[in-house]
Amino acid sequence: MKKTLSLDELINELKNMDVFNITVINTPDYLTDYFVIGSVDNVITLKAIVDKFRYLVVRIHGEVESGWVILDFDDFWCHLFLPNVREYYNIERLWSLRSVMRDEK
DSSP states (O other): OOOOOOHHHHHHHHHHTTOEEEEEEEOTTTTSSEEEEEEOSSHHHHHHHHHHHTTTOSEEESOGGGTEEEEEOSSEEEEEEOHHHHHHHOHHHHHHHHHHHHHTO
8 A cells, every 4th residue: 555645744855855946736626636846956856856756656757857757646746847947837827827717707
């Protein structure tokens, strides 16, 4: 049986592994309840985080070398980016735009 991890435990673990600019987005009507978004300085740190959580996640999406990996914990997804990749995709902005579009209905 897989050990489960709470959202707060994940955030604390990420902070301990030098993940910075952590953002949590509530996504209850999507495929998961929350997106946790964080930045890491380099692919070595990104790989270490993926290796640490490999046996706690349902799936891992993406490749470390791409600079964007998603750890799927089922109830929440953890998006980890290199800073330039995070800035390029800017998924926080996409989710805020989605909220605005929904409010206009």
